[in-house]
Amino acid sequence: MATTETATDERLIRQLIDEWAKALRSKDISAVMAAYTPAFVAFDLAPPLQVRGTEAHRKGFEAWFPSFDGPIGHETHQLSITVGENVAFSHCLNRITGKRTDGEHTDVWVRATVGFRKIGGRWLVAHEHVSVPFYMDGSDKAAVDLKP
């Protein structure tokens, strides 16, 4: 694939990630969902192990968004995008912050890996994997206190 095509595709994917993050910050569920393929599969921060299809994923956002009092803070760091002709993947570290309705303040770094497909000339998210590691010291505690 020509270098200029790769550069264009990388720019388009970066734009898709930026638009998705902007939609998430403002809790705009329709705009968030516009990023996904219908056959989308998510491995998310909260159980279950996997979520299949956009309908189930939307329900996850509908439950999560109202737990924030106001907008959600979402920064993308160390983004790496590997682009092929119609398939790409990215990985990055995201910082999620915000005031929760229960009074808690969230400030957590998560790892995000995304699989993209170009369908009808447009890049979409086919797969998303977001997680934190966990401490293997017998506590099995999620490592929500790590910083890069």
Next chain:
Amino acid sequence: MATTETATDERLIRQLIDEWAKALRSKDISAVMAAYTPAFVAFDLAPPLQVRGTEAHRKGFEAWFPSFDGPIGHETHQLSITVGENVAFSHCLNRITGKRTDGEHTDVWVRATVGFRKIGGRWLVAHEHVSVPFYMDGSDKAAVDLKP
């Protein structure tokens, strides 16, 4: 990309995943490491947030393998591979089992997402993300008890 090429690439990637899993089960570190690109980045089950480069990833296996008394059980389930010309990604659920040297018996389902690059005609693993979700009930416990 022609359908026959896609089918061949998917078969080669499936073979790479199978060989990697076989090497892991028998704790053959050199064979495990043969799957990775030098610039490999891992988001692993245990901290830190990310591991950059094969040298650091090898150290992780060198610490983890001896915690099993005998071979490691590793099954791949619900494998989905999305193949492009020189870039691909996969996701699956893996069951890890085995007797630990501390007497515990491990039996855990994890989510695995892998990013592949075809370099010099050979598919390699450029990125790996393995995780379990965690319970958002205030306990922040890793969900090591989930089954698909």
